Each structure stands twice: as C-alpha cells, then as structure tokens.
Amino acid sequence: MQNKYNAHVIEREAQQYWDGHRSFRAVEAPGKPKYYCLSMFPYPSGKLHMGHVRNYTIGDALTRYHRMRGYNVLQPMGWDAFGLPAENAAMANNVPPAKWTYDNIAYMKKQLVSLGFAIDWERELATCQPDYYRWNQWLFLRMLEKGLVYKKTGTVNWDPVDQTVLANEQVIDGRGWRTGALVEKREIPMYYMAITRYADELLAALDRLPGWPERVKTMQANWIGRSYGVRLAFPYTLDGKHDKLWAFTTRADTIMGVTFCAVAAEHPLATRLARDNPKLAAFVDECKRGSVIEADFATMEKKGLPTGFFVAHPLTGEKIEVWVGNYVLWGYGDGAVMGVPGHDERDFAFARKYGLAIKPVIDVNAKPYSTDAWQPWYAEHGKCVNSGKYDGLDYDAAVDVIAADLAAKGLGEKQVMWRLRDWGISRQRYWGTPIPLIHCTDCGDVPVPDDQLPVVLPEDCVPDGSGNPLAKRADFVNCKCPKCGKKAMRETDTMDTFVDSSWYYIRYACADQKSAMVDERVNYWLPVDQYIGGIEHAILHLLYSRFWTKVMRDLGLVTIEEPFTNLLTQGMVLNEIFFRKSDGGRIVYYNPADVVMTPGAGSLGITGATPTLKIDGQPVEAGGTGTMSKSKNNGVDPQALIEEYGADTARFFMMFASPPEQTLEWSDSGVEGASRFLRRLWSYCEKFDKRKRSGDRTQIGLNVKKATLLEVHSVLKQANHDFEKHQFNTVASAAMKMLNALDRLEAVDKDVEECLSILLRLLCPITPHISHHLWQKLSFGKDILEAKWPEHDPAALIEDEIEFVLQVNGKLRGNMRVAKDADRALIEKLALQNPNVQKHVNGQPVKKVVVVPGRLVNVVV
RNA sequence: GCGAAAGUGGCGGAAUUGGUAGACGCACCAGAUUUAGGUUCUGGCGCCGACAGGCGUGUGGGUUCGAGUCCCUCCUUUCGCACCA
Numbered sequence: 001m002q003n004k005y006n007a008h009v010i011e012r013e014a015q016q017y018w019d020g021h022r023s024f025r026a027v028e029a030p031g032k033p034k035y036y037c038l039s040m041f042p043y044p045s046g047k048l049h050m051g052h053v054r055n056y057t058i059g060d061a062l063t064r065y066h067r068m069r070g071y072n073v074l075q076p077m078g079w080d081a082f083g084l085p086a087e088n089a090a091m092a093n094n095v096p097p098a099k100w101t102y103d104n105i106a107y108m109k110k111q112l113v114s115l116g117f118a119i120d121w122e123r124e125l126a127t128c129q130p131d132y133y134r135w136n137q138w139l140f141l142r143m144l145e146k147g148l149v150y151k152k153t154g155t156v157n158w159d160p161v162d163q164t165v166l167a168n169e170q171v172i173d174g175r176g177w178r179t180g181a182l183v184e185k186r187e188i189p190m191y192y193m194a195i196t197r198y199a200d201e202l203l204a205a206l207d208r209l210p211g212w213p214e215r216v217k218t219m220q221a222n223w224i225g226r227s228y229g230v231r232l233a234f235p236y237t238l239d240g241k242h243d244k245l246w247a248f249t250t251r252a253d254t255i256m257g258v259t260f261c262a263v264a265a266e267h268p269l270a271t272r273l274a275r276d277n278p279k280l281a282a283f284v285d286e287c288k289r290g291s292v293i294e295a296d297f298a299t300m301e302k303k304g305l306p307t308g309f310f311v312a313h314p315l316t317g318e319k320i321e322v323w324v325g326n327y328v329l330w331g332y333g334d335g336a337v338m339g340v341p342g343h344d345e346r347d348f349a350f351a352r353k354y355g356l357a358i359k360p361v362i363d364v365n366a367k368p369y370s371t372d373a374w375q376p377w378y379a380e381h382g383k384c385v386n387s388g389k390y391d392g393l394d395y396d397a398a399v400d401v402i403a404a405d406l407a408a409k410g411l412g413e414k415q416v417m418w419r420l421r422d423w424g425i426s427r428q429r430y431w432g433t434p435i436p437l438i439h440c441t442d443c444g445d446v447p448v449p450d451d452q453l454p455v456v457l458p459e460d461c462v463p464d465g466s467g468n469p470l471a472k473r474a475d476f477v478n479c480k481c482p483k484c485g486k487k488a489m490r491e492t493d494t495m496d497t498f499v500d501s502s503w504y505y506i507r508y509a510c511a512d513q514k515s516a517m518v519d520e521r522v523n524y525w526l527p528v529d530q531y532i533g534g535i536e537h538a539i540l541h542l543l544y545s546r547f548w549t550k551v552m553r554d555l556g557l558v559t560i561e562e563p564f565t566n567l568l569t570q571g572m573v574l575n576e577i578f579f580r581k582s583d584g585g586r587i588v589y590y591n592p593a594d595v596v597m598t599p600g601a602g603s604l605g606i607t608g609a610t611p612t613l614k615i616d617g618q619p620v621e622a623g624g625t626g627t628m629s630k631s632k633n634n635g636v637d638p639q640a641l642i643e644e645y646g647a648d649t650a651r652f653f654m655m656f657a658s659p660p661e662q663t664l665e666w667s668d669s670g671v672e673g674a675s676r677f678l679r680r681l682w683s684y685c686e687k688f689d690k691r692k693r694s695g696d697r698t699q700i701g702l703n704v705k706k707a708t709l710l711e712v713h714s715v716l717k718q719a720n721h722d723f724e725k726h727q728f729n730t731v732a733s734a735a736m737k738m739l740n741a742l743d744r745l746e747a748v749d750k751d752v753e754e755c756l757s758i759l760l761r762l763l764c765p766i767t768p769h770i771s772h773h774l775w776q777k778l779s780f781g782k783d784i785l786e787a788k789w790p791e792h793d794p795a796a797l798i799e800d801e802i803e804f805v806l807q808v809n810g811k812l813r814g815n816m817r818v819a820k821d822a823d824r825a826l827i828e829k830l831a832l833q834n835p836n837v838q839k840h841v842n843g844q845p846v847k848k849v850v851v852v853p854g855r856l857v858n859v860v861v
Numbered sequence: 862g863c864g865a866a867a868g869u870g871g872c873g874g875a876a877u878u879g880g881u882a883g884a885c886g887c888a889c890c891a892g893a894u895u896u897a898g899g900u901u902c903u904g905g906c907g908c909c910g911a912c913a914g915g916c917g918u919g920u921g922g923g924u925u926c927g928a929g930u931c932c933c934u935c936c937u938u939u940c941g942c943a944c945c946a
Contacts (some may be wrong), residue, residue, distance in 0.1 A: 040946095042946095043945090043946050045946090080946070083945075083946065084878085084944085084945060084946085085945075085946085105871085156944075165944080166944080167944040167945065168943085168944055168945075169944075169945045169946095170944085170945090171944095172932075215865055216865085216868060218864085218865065219864065219865050219866095219940095219941070220926090221862090222864050222865080223941085223943090225864095248920095253897060261865090285909065286946085290891070291943080292944085293941095293944095294862095294863090294942050294943070295862075295941090295942055297862090297865085297942095298862040298863060299862050299863095300941085346862095412937080420943095421943070423943080424943080424944080428944090429944085430916055444866095458901095496944070497944095497945090497946070498943095498944095498946085501946080534940090534942060534946095535865090535866085535941085536940060536941065536946080537941095537946085538865080538940080538941070539864095539865095539942080539943085540941080540942095540943065540946095541946080552882095571866095571867095571939090571940090572939070572940065573941075582922085618871090622883095624938085624939095625938085626939080626940095627939085627940080629945080629946085630945085631905060631945060631946090645911085656873085656874090656886070657873060657874080658873065658874065659874085662867080662874090663867070663938090663939055663940080664873085665873090665939095667872075667873075667887095668889045669872065669873080669887055669888070669889090670872085670886065671887090672871060672886095672887070672888095673873095673886045673887055674886085676886095676900095676901095677886085679900090679901095680901095682926055683901090697901075714927060718877080719879085729873090729875085729885090730874090730884090730885080731877070732885080732886090733874090733875080733884070733885035733886070735885095736885055736886070737885065740885090752873095803881095805880075805881045806881095807880085807926085807927075808867095808925060809926075809927085810880090810925090810928095811926040812928090815881080847926085849926090850880090850926055850927075852880055852927095855877095855880060855881095856880050856881080856927090858880080859926090860926045861925090
C-alpha cells in the first residue's frame with residue numbers, strides 16, 4: 001500500500017475501473033427486483049453548486065446501497081436544458097443560447113463524473129435536443145385532439161419600453177429588470193393544459209402515496225384546494241337586457257349579510273360600466289397596471305370604487321351596489337365576490353375603509369361582536385340571526401336550505417370549486433420547445449402533422465431582449481398550411497419548461513428509442529422507486545409530473561398511476577445574498593466569495609461590519625440568506641473543494657453536515673474533519689495490512705474484544721436503521737465510531753478483519769472510491785460493488801448486565817447496573833437502596849416508583 | 862397576505878419517537894511528538910457555582926411521575942404562491 005492517502009490517484013483509478021467494467025450500465029432483468037433511483041436533473045447553469053452535490057450524493061448513496069442489497073438499479077442523468085437563463089446569458093455575452101447551454105453541459109458533466117456518481121450515462125438526455133422535445137410536441141397534439149389543450153387569453157407582465165413579455169422573476173418591485181419601467185398587465189392568447197380535469201384524481205391519489213412526505217402532500221392538497229360552496233347570481237338589468245352577476249361563496253349561510261358586491265377590474269361588467277364613467281375607467285386602468293404575481297396582489301393595499309350600479313339580492317331583491325375591487329382575482333371562480341363585512345375579514349376591512357354597512361348575521365357562538373374592530377371569531381360558524389326565515393339554522397342546515405331556495409329561483413346551486421387553475425404553457429420566448437401549430441387565415445390554428453415533427457428550433461438565434469427572436473426569423477415563421485397549402489405562419493411561442501421536466505423520468509427508460517415516445521421498457525423501470533430533489537419543487541413540478549403521467553396513462557402510453565413511489569425532498573442549501581441597486585431599479589447580485597466584511601465605526605462606539613466588494617472596496621447591500629442560485633449569484637462551486645480534498649471528502653462532508661431534508665446554511669468549516677477521517681481510515685488500513693502480513697500473533701483481551709464487537713455491531717444496527725430513514729449524517733458518524741473502536745485495538749485477528757470489512761461496506765455508498773480501493777488492497781474481494789450488504793450479529797449485542805438510570809421526582813440522581821434477568825421487584829428494591837437515591841429521598845414517604853424496563857427507575861416522593 | 866416547514870453549546874448536528882439533553886464532528890484550550898509551520902497523538906470543552914447543587918433545547922403557558930419530543934400562544938428564519946428552474 002502507498003503510505004499516504006492520495007485521493008486524486010485512487011479516485012481516478014476507481015472511476016477508470018467502473019468505466020472499463022461498465023459498472024453502472026442498467027440492463028432490464030425481469031424477475032430481479034428493480035430500483036429506479038432518480039435525482040432531479042439539473043438546469044445547466046454553468047457549474048454545479050453545493051445543492052447539486054448534496055442532491056446527487058444522496059441519490060448516489062441510495063443507488064449504491066440498494067445495489068449492494070441486491071437490487072437491479074438504474075440511476076440516469078440528463079439536462080433540463082431549455083430556459084430563461086440561457087437567453088439572459090446570450091444577451092450578456094452575445095452567444096447563442098444553444099452554444100452556452102451545450103458548453104455548460106460539457107463542463108457540468110465533467111464535474112459529475114469527477115464526483116464518481118454511479119450513473120448510467122448511456123441514457124443521458126438533454127431537453128433541448130429535437131429527439132427529446134419532438135415528443136413534447138407529439139403529446140401536445142394528442143392532448144389537443146382530446147380537448148386537453150385549448151386556447152384562451154391569459155395575463156402577462158408587459159414591459160412597455162422593451163416591448164416584451166417579462167417573467168415574474170424579471171419584475172422587481174413592479175418594474176422591468178432591464179428598463180426599470182413600470183410593468184403593465186396584458187391579455188394575450190395562450191394555450192392551456194386542462195389539469196383541472198384531473199383535480200379530483202390528483203387530490204384523491206395523494207392518499208395512495210405513503211412514500212411521500214406529509215408536508216408535500218399537504219401543500220399539494222392545499223394548492224389543488226377543493227372547496228364546497230354555492231355559486232349564486234345577483235340579477236340585474238343593463239342596456240335593456242336582463243343578466244346575472246355570478247359569484248362563488250363557501251359561506252352561503254351569511255347571504256343575508258351581503259351589503260355589497262365586488263368584481264375584478266377585468267370583469268365584463270366593470271368594462272361595460274367604465275365605458276360611461278371616466279372615474280371608474282381610470283380606476284379599472286389603475287387596477288390593470290402592476291405585475292401578475294399573486295404574492296404582490298395579496299399584500300397590496302385593498303382599494304375599491306363604487307360603480308353606482310346596483311344588482312338585486314338573489315333572495316330578498318334588495319338593491320346591492322357593485323364595486324370594483326383591486327383585490328378580486330380574475331382567475332378564480334367568476335371574478336366576483338359577494339361582500340359580507342360581518343363575517344369576512346377582508347370584506348370587513350373594505351367596509352370600514354369605505355363606510356359600507358356591516359351586518360352581522362351569525363351569532364358567533366355568543367362571543368361579543370362590535371363593528372369597531374375585527375375579531376377572529378367573527379368568521380366562526382354559528383347559528384343564523386337577523387336572517388328572517390333562516391334564523392336559528394346552523395351552518396350545514398342554512399347552506400342546504402339557502403341553496404335549495406336559490407335553486408328554486410334559478411339563481412344558484414351547490415358547487416365544488418377548485419383553487420387549481422389550468423396550466424398555461426405558452427411562453428413568448430425563444431429557447432424552448434416550439435408549439436407545433438400553424439396559423440392559417442382560412443383554416444385557423446392547424447396542428448403540424450405528425451410526419452412533420454419535430455418542429456425544429458433554429459439554434460443560432462441570439463435574443464436581444466426585445467421580444468421573441470423566432471418571430472423575426474422568416475425562415476421559421478413562413479410556412480404552408482398543412483390543410484389548404486396556402487401561405488401560413490408558424491406559431492412562435494414556445495412551451496413552458498415545466499413541460500420538459502414533466503416526463504423526462506419516463507424517457508430515461510428508453511432514451512435511445514427513435515420512433516416512439518416510449519416503448520415496453522418503461523413498464524419494467526417505472527415508476528421511479530425513489531425520487532430526490534429540492535423542496536422548492538414540492539408543488540409545481542411534482543404536480544405537473546403527476547398530471548402528465550395520468551394523461552399518458554389515459555393515452556395508453558404507460559400503465560402506472562403515479563410517477564414517483566417514494567419522494568425525498570432535500571432541504572435547500574442557503575448562502576448569503578449581496579447586491580447593489582442602480583437608480584433605474586436594476587439589481588446586480590454579487591457572489592459572497594467576492595464580498596468581505598469591512599469593520600466600520602457604528603454609532604455609540606459600537607463597531608459594525610459593512611459588507612464591501614473586494615474589487616472596488618465599495619459597500620454592497622446584504623439581502624439575508626437564500627437558496628443558492630444562478631439568479632442570486634450566491635452559489636458555491638464545489639470544484640475548489642474537490643480539487644483540494646477529493647470527491648470522497650466532498651461527498652462525506654456534504655452527507656455528514658446535516659440530515660438530507662433539512663435546510664443547510666453553507667459553511668465549509670467541518671471539511672477538515674471529513675478529510676481527517678478519511679486519512680485516519682487510510683492509515684488504519686495501512687497499519688492493519690502491515691500487522692496482518694507480518695503474522696503478528698498479539699492476542700486481544702477477551703473483554704476488550706467483546707466490547708469492540710458490541711460497539712461495532714450496535715453501531716451497525718443503528719446505521720442500517722438510519723440508512724432506511726435516509727439519515728446519512730448519522731451513518732457517517734457511525735462510520736467514525738466504528739473506526740474509533742477499531743483504532744483502539746493494538747492487534748488484528750479474524751473478528752477485527754470482519755469489523756473492518758463491515759466499515760468499508762458501510763462507507764461504500766458515501767465514499768465509494770476509497771472503499772473500492774481499500775477493499776481490493778486488503779484482499780477482501782475484487783469489487784466492493786458486488787459485496788453483500790452487512791447485517792449486525794445479534795449475538796454480539798447480548799449483555800449480562802443492564803444499566804439503569806435512577807431518578808427522584810424526574811431528576812437524574814444516579815445509575816446502577818443490574819443483571820439482565822432481574823425482575824421488577826428486585827430492580828425497585830435495588831434502586832431504593834441506592835445511596836444517591838436515599839440521599840434525595842431524604843426520609844420522605846415514597847408515593848410511587850416508576851420502572852421503565854431496561855432503562856430507568858423514577859422514585860416519586 | 863395565504864399555504865408548508867424549521868428553531869437544541871461558539872458552529873454543524875445527535876437523542877432508540879414521552880425516559881441520562883449535547884452522540885459524532887468542527888472550532889477552541891492544555892499537553893506530547895516535531896528545528897519550525899503543518900500533520901499526528903492524548904486530555905478537556907453547555908451556562909452559573911469553590912463545593913453541594915442549580916439552570917438549560919426560540920418566547921410564554923399547559924398536560925405528565927417524567928417534555929427537545931405532546932397541546933395552546935407569540936417571535937424569528939426558510940420554502941412555495943402558478944412566466945426562475
């Protein structure tokens with residue numbers, strides 16, 4: 001053996017060995033239990049960051065662990081290669097997004113390979129390749145045929161200076177990120193996927209996903225948001241025509257408390273009334289300004305304007321004034337709400353602000369009620385009061401009777417409402433999957449025939465920030481109508497990149513299949529047994545993937561119901577955020593590595609530190625901590641770590657740092673410890689090898705040996721338990737404990753050898769290179785990948801005596817050792833005799849003695 | 862604002878799921894080895910206290926023989942909010 005641990009040499013050798021033996025090629029083997037382990041594929045942003053290292057090390061550890069447990073494993077990798085950052089980079093550097101993307105893929109693949117992940121690279125895919133995205137187009141057309149894709153208008157952020165649509169991320173404090181111009185809303189035609197048709201199933205099937213974290217299921221359920229209520233109508237007459245204003249409510253029992261109605265600015269009634277009311281028109285315009293981001297919407301000041309127009313209360317016929325409210329969502333329900341200030345907090349605030357009547361109609365369970373200030377109990381369910389014939393009815397009865405009365409008048413009915421909205425997939429951007437439609441003046445929107453797929457995206461465009469460059473490419477836009485053959489225009493919108501990521505895990509099963517989206521191999525590999533990725537994907541990506549799977553199932557393409565059997569949501573890796581804001585409102589982010597804390601004099605002699613940029617010494621603003629990301633420029637490239645310490649140290653450190661599901665604030669303190677452990681392991685193995693070769697006959701004392709075996713096997717038992725829980729930080733510490741136990745011994749024998757082989761196998765999923773190397777060098781076998789996973793020996797855990805904790809009144813007062821077969825009476829007697837216990841009992845009468853078998857005695861006085 | 866989670870030494874974290882709080886590491890301190898630096902090894906290390914002992918898991922309350930763990934309150938941080946991926 002070499003006497004120094006040289007990570008780079010042994011890691012290169014191990015990787016060459018795996019490469020030469022095609023160790024990670026996954027082949028379908030019917031009859032053998034399969035394990036499809038998948039980490040969310042990366043966006044090729046340039047370099048890996050620590051979040052990637054964490055994600056892929058978790059996946060690799062699970063992959064290798066299951067392989068050693070006898071599963072036929074598949075761990076593929078690919079690239080989520082379409083998206084906005086490539087266009088931004090293109091603008092900044094005048095490089096086509098395609099070139100930038102492929103360069104990034106090449107670099108990041110090298111990084112992944114150097115980390116030694118057990119990936120089957122033969123299945124690699126990139127979503128920007130026509131081979132992949134043609135099937136996005138193909139499935140889009142199948143969904144169009146089934147009516148699962150349809151066209152309607154949608155609202156987008158519009159930058160009036162650049163004359164372009166902005167992503168939500170490009171809107172900062174209501175202004176365009178490049179121009180600083182106030183963003184406007186704009187209605188444009190878009191294509192939608194009808195995910196709401198699957199709302200019921202997407203909700204119900206959550207109960208059949210025991211392998212998913214509860215919090216993710218809760219978030220999805222809330223997102224889908226099924227609510228039971230009543231859709232009711234307020235009749236009115238306008239322009240000589242009878243019409244109805246529809247609204248949905250979950251509180252039909254409060255209908256007698258309605259004192260106003262509010263509609264969204266985009267509501268047709270608002271549009272109509274604004275026509276001859278300039279003040280209203282101005283207000284409607286004001287509401288339509290601003291961004292489309294719902295969080296902004298929810299936090300902005302609630303404003304309204306009366307229209308002077310009245311509708312009739314559906315039950316009493318009372319005149320109710322219609323208001324336009326900036327807080328009424330035009331995407332949810334009918335874009336109108338009935339205002340019940342008495343029992344809805346938002347309506348209450350609105351009524352107080354504008355002096356509208358507040359009419360309590362629920363007894364709120366006899367708690368005090370005052371129209372001066374809102375109290376949380378005003379929203380409670382209770383019996384109806386001030387409600388005429390409904391007085392005295394409770395919530396359920398009131399809703400039933402009121403719904404029946406409304407139905408009798410043709411002015412309402414019970415309805416299930418979903419918060420979930422259909423999925424708008426049109427993007428006015430270049431770097432994405434072209435939507436396969438052709439616009440013909442005579443034939444309308446005509447699907448591109450299957451035999452003309454894929455609609456290939458030209459790869460040499462360089463966006464300039466002013467609209468979609470595809471629209472300026474005559475060679476792309478101009479085409480013939482497939483129906484009538486006349487001149488026509490190709491659709492230039494591309495698809496949301498969530499489309500790409502909604503089914504890539506299916507494609508891995510048959511990535512080389514040229515003539516179909518899927519083949520029979522998907523039935524072998526799918527569903528994914530273990531999916532691993534960031535918690536930030538808890539809703540959108542995971543919901544879209546579930547939806548897409550169900551669509552493919554209904555098209556007969558796959559047989560699975562759900563794509564991911566088990567889900568591990570990795571906690572985010574956070575880092576500090578630093579930025580500067582220019583006068584135009586534009587924000588530039590600086591990497592924490594380029595920022596130093598400069599001490600400066602604070603007020604009253606307290607010294608504070610100011611973050612300053614290394615290059616110019618000028619201060620930057622601190623933006624707290626947040627997820628490592630390209631957009632916040634706060635990623636940490638693992639390359640330096642790998643180059644200094646090697647892949648195994650980087651992997652071990654990352655796993656040891658915290659449990660996988662927990663948020664992790666980045667710090668490299670502790671890397672030394674990981675590195676030291678691997679060096680200690682190496683030098684121990686070197687010592688072990690020498691002793692074994694020299695035929696050293698030193699005997700190990702019987703008690704010492706028993707203690708060592710007890711330690712190693714109890715730690716192994718715990719570690720196996722932790723592996724099943726995916727708690728790799730304690731698996732890593734288990735390995736350290738084992739090494740500590742072995743290193744205390746001065747000699748080697750067969751039992752020690754077995755313990756060392758356990759340690760190497762336990763470490764193999766986390767630090768595969770050093771485990772591979774030492775396994776061979778110590779002649780444990782040819783390839784540790786083929787070794788059997790270690791199980792603890794129950795015989796080693798048997799002890800003659802058990803240690804009990806002694807408490808008086810719940811406070812720790814001592815310990816005692818008792819023979820393992822002692823009965824309860826004896827344990828109680830021995831505990832009461834214990835001098836420490838006696839001291840604290842101090843002659844007081846003993847009320848009770850609690851004995852927890854094998855663990856603890858508590859004397860209560 | 863709404864939805865979801867998290868909060869334990871100077872730091873990362875552990876705690877057999879209601880039973881010895883701080884495993885295993887990092888940092889630090891002392892000692893040994895070393896020409897020195899680094900490496901390596903040994904020991905110490907929650908806070909207060911001379912000791913006895915007391916206090917201690919974000920805040921305040923509750924349940925229990927016993928609470929980091931269960932219930933309620935508040936605070937802080939993180940994730941998501943439909944065009945970042």
